[in-house]
Amino acid sequence: MIAAETVTAAAVEELEHFVARHGRQGYTPWHQIATSDRVEALASLRVHNLLMRESTHRICWRNDFETTGLACWTELAWDSEQFGFPTARMDLLVASGARNEAAAIKRDLVSETVLACANRGIRHITARVDVADLTSIEALRKNNFDLIDGIQTFSLRIPIAATFNTEPHPFDLRLFRESDLPQVRELARTAYIHDRFHADSALDTETADRVNETWVVNSCLGHIADAVIVASAGDSVLGYVTCRIDKEATRVLSIGCGEIGMVATAAAARNSGVASAATMAALQWFSLQGVSFIEVGTQLRNIAAARLYERCGFRLAAASLTWRRIV
Numbered sequence: 001m002i003a004a005e006t007v008t009a010a011a012v013e014e015l016e017h018f019v020a021r022h023g024r025q026g027y028t029p030w031h032q033i034a035t036s037d038r039v040e041a042l043a044s045l046r047v048h049n050l051l052m053r054e055s056t057h058r059i060c061w062r063n064d065f066e067t068t069g070l071a072c073w074t075e076l077a078w079d080s081e082q083f084g085f086p087t088a089r090m091d092l093l094v095a096s097g098a099r100n101e102a103a104a105i106k107r108d109l110v111s112e113t114v115l116a117c118a119n120r121g122i123r124h125i126t127a128r129v130d131v132a133d134l135t136s137i138e139a140l141r142k143n144n145f146d147l148i149d150g151i152q153t154f155s156l157r158i159p160i161a162a163t164f165n166t167e168p169h170p171f172d173l174r175l176f177r178e179s180d181l182p183q184v185r186e187l188a189r190t191a192y193i194h195d196r197f198h199a200d201s202a203l204d205t206e207t208a209d210r211v212n213e214t215w216v217v218n219s220c221l222g223h224i225a226d227a228v229i230v231a232s233a234g235d236s237v238l239g240y241v242t243c244r245i246d247k248e249a250t251r252v253l254s255i256g257c258g259e260i261g262m263v264a265t266a267a268a269a270r271n272s273g274v275a276s277a278a279t280m281a282a283l284q285w286f287s288l289q290g291v292s293f294i295e296v297g298t299q300l301r302n303i304a305a306a307r308l309y310e311r312c313g314f315r316l317a318a319a320s321l322t323w324r325r326i327v
Contacts, residue, residue, distance in 0.1 A: 019070065020047075022102075024094075024133055030249070033255050033257075038254065042253060058072050059071040059112050059116065061095070061112075068105055071090065071092060073088050073113050076089055083203060086123055088122045088125050089125070093110065093127070106136055109139070114143060124325075127145065127322070127323045128151070128321065128323075131319045150322070152306060153319065153320070154297070155295045155317040156315070158287055158294070164283050167273070169274075170233065171231050173231055175229065176230050180237050180240075181217070181220055184228075184237055184240055187266055188213045192209075194302040202326055219262060228240055228241070229282045230278075231281075237266065240263070243259075243261070245291055255292060256291035256293065260282055276308060
């Protein structure tokens with residue numbers, strides 16, 4: 001077998017075909033809203049974009065005749081800045097053959113990825129895989145990756161131009177204002193205890209808090225979100241929900257797609273309906289933007305959040321596991 005960290009542009013099409021043949025093509029939440037050919041087109045587009053991205057490192061595993069495995073990984077500049085040390089993420093891990101053969105190839109690909117990362121000074125590598133991708137899970141475990149997080153993803157399809165009525169409540173629901181930022185930042189620093197940053201022993205609590213704070217600030221400033229719904233009483237921020245429209249999925253699937261990113265409630269306002277009301281207000285905002293399919297994720301251990309989304313009409317659609325290796 002021959003391993004190579006880079007491939008020529010001419011080989012990208014071959015690799016796309018390889019991923020299409022041997023990548024995991026199971027049921028996705030998108031199948032609820034689009035035909036199989038459009039779902040496959042979106043998956044193919046995202047693989048193409050990954051392979052063509054300048055920041056993508058590729059490891060191609062071949063025998064004498066054909067490609068038998070492919071791994072892609074990316075250095076994460078934002079995460080590295082937040083963590084205080086270089087970090088990377090495995091974005092793709094695909095192998096051909098029956099289960100044992102595919103698992104063996106993936107073990108070698110992960111080993112080569114760890115070596116390549118180490119040679120570039122990377123200290124922290126993460127990978128997120130579907131819970132049913134057993135060969136990838138085996139390959140990560142064999143290469144001393146630790147399980148640090150599990151994500152359950154919920155989805156909801158809403159009618160076009162739907163209206164969401166909520167019970168009367170003693171707080172306002174509105175879009176984020178610049179004056180909200182100090183309180184939103186402080187809320188983000190204290191609201192999250194189940195997330196993967198706090199579960200990662202490589203990060204101290206202060207760093208994990210700061211990551212969530214920076215994340216919500218970027219959402220409020222419009223860098224990674226299209227809207228932030230705020231629940232407030234007078235000058236006090238009681239909670240928020242961040243919203244993002246997935247423009248790529250919307251274009252390819254021909255149906256408005258969006259996702260809820262972060263949800264938080266101030267400690268003094270918990271169990272008062274703030275999270276439910278703010279989530280329903282987020283659904284109303286999505287509806288007004290022509291979005292009719294929304295996803296949201298939370299940790300497997302965050303039962304309260306899962307129940308919240310179910311109360312709002314979401315249903316469980318997928319589950320994944322996050323793995324981490326210290327180099």
